[in-house]
Amino acid sequence: MVVSSPPSHLMELPRKILIGDRVIAEAGPLVKSLDMAAKSVAIITGSIVKERAGLSCNSSLEGAMLKTRWHVVRDASMDTVNNLYEKIKDDKPDFVIGFGGGRSVDVAKMTAYRLSKPFLSVPTSASHDGISSPFVSVRGIDKPHSIKANTPIGVLADTHLLSQAPPRLLAGGCGDLVAKITAVKDWELARDERGEYFGTYAANLAYMSAKIILEESEKLKNDERLGVRTVVEALISAGVASCIAGSSRPCSGAEHLFSHAVEYVAGAECGLHGERVGIGTIMMAKLHGLDWENVRHTLENMGAPTTAKQIGLGEDSIVQALVKAQSLRPDRYTILSKIKMDKKKARDLASITKVI
Known part of the structure; x- marks a missing residue:
């Protein structure tokens, strides 16, 4: 390629x-x-x-x-x-x-x-x-x-x-951060299978922002000051990665498409942006062959939801969102472009990852 x-x-x-x-x-x-x-x-x-x-x-x-x-x-x-x-x-x-x-x-x-x-x-x-x-x-x-x-x-x-912000918002930020591991994987996939430009520096910067949360969640959950400082610095770094890339590619992949699809299917009141994205990351990590259980454990450590029920979503809504997600942005090649999600695959994925 x-x-x-x-x-x-x-x-x-x-x-x-x-x-x-x-x-x-x-x-x-x-x-x-x-x-x-x-x-x-x-x-x-x-x-x-x-x-x-x-x-x-x-x-x-x-x-x-x-x-x-x-x-x-x-x-x-x-x-x-x-x-x-x-x-x-x-x-x-x-x-x-x-x-x-x-x-x-x-x-x-x-x-x-x-x-x-x-x-x-x-x-x-x-x-x-x-x-x-x-x-x-x-x-x-x-x-x-x-x-x-x-x-x-x-x-x-x-x-x-x-x-001083509600803890739920910080937890949502962690969901947006862990998403970078699957966003970068999607970008790599687009490079390997579609010849899309891949910015190594921007990808590494975004990935590092996710990695620090994945590796330090045990420590961060027990130190509020350190947690806030670390999360906001990581979010700033992730945003800068998008500036360097000239697109949202290093920070937004199939997990973000899933979040947008949830809004489309069930409305924006079902969870915060970061909460939906975090749940999406668990499932997309599984599809990419990554350690989805560690993603789930990290989110739990930081107080973020890991199941559909926790954000007021029914099983059918999760399935519909997974099936719908890629069609919302067909120009962005992700793991969902390759998998060709249908209702059975969607329900199996959500069940295996304990989202439903």
């Missing part, structure tokens, strides 16, 4: 990443260091985050002589992005900050992209790798998978704020 020549793509990486305890107090100076000419900032957040930590963030921004305008969002949909864009564009902010969980960060990232303004990612939960990547997942688009916007120009990760 002749492998394709590396595609041309522009690598956009975060210029500065600030991580540490109570570094939210440095938000203003960080924005200024990224854009000295900035005078006004649009902050996109959720209501709970604004109430809990908005004052500290706002004080830092105003202390750096930045005019602030806060916008509270309640979901991550294209309707929200469109409405926000219309609301913000007349203000002509110089800078956009996404301050909150995955929804706020994704909406802010997409809005900044629409406004052609630099974007600072300030996650308050370590729930997925979108905190440092150019990819967003919003509802109401014609593609049932992530789309590309702009890479955050900077990331501010306050480990104190991150440690």
